[in-house]
């Protein structure tokens with residue numbers, strides 16, 4: 343396999359609705375020399391504060407949230423959607439918590455690192471076909487008083503609210 347190369351975002355041609363919502367992604371971050379990852383299918387891509395950004399939504403209960411909060415960066419790893427084994431691994435990483443087991447190893451995935459000019463190390467998943475290295479800019483927990491339509495309520499019966507993170511896309515890596 344070719345090694346990862348940084349690519350200009352002008353080469354990004356994917357449909358974000360399919361990429362995030364249907365193919366899924368892994369959110370990976372490091373804290374205290376430990377790494378955790380989780381599957382996500384909610385999020386977005388766009389432009390904010392003059393930057394190309396991603397938006398992710400992470401519930402309070404996720405162990406990965408502690409890693410995202412404990413680091414200035416995180417990565418989003420995207421995979422070949424036709425690889426059944428990878429899809430199974432993504433389903434596994436989105437069901438089991440890293441609190442209870444070494445799920446990355448169990449999923450047969452390897453951690454790779456991107457190191458930026460400021461020597462900030464960001465872990466990502468080596469089996470990915472495309473990776474976005476993201477620098478956190480904004481985080482806000484969703485609260486009920488911001489709901490405009492009642493249909494949102496059904497997602498929070500257990501009050502396990504998402505925190506929305508907006509992060510600048512620092513680097514796109516592709517093989």
Ligand SMILES: Cc1cc2nc3c(=O)[nH]c(=O)nc-3n(C[C@H](O)[C@H](O)[C@H](O)COP(=O)(O)O)c2cc1C
Pocket residue numbers: 366378379380381382383384385399400401403404405406407432433435436437438439440441
């Ligand atoms: C397809 C799929 C999509 C998911 N999307 C999200 C998401 O966008 N946000 C979230 O908080 N949890 C999401 N989850 C749930 C987490 O991946 C799951 O709770 C995971 O086990 C958390 O692992 P952790 O405790 O090691 O962080 C998703 C799960 C699956 C299977």
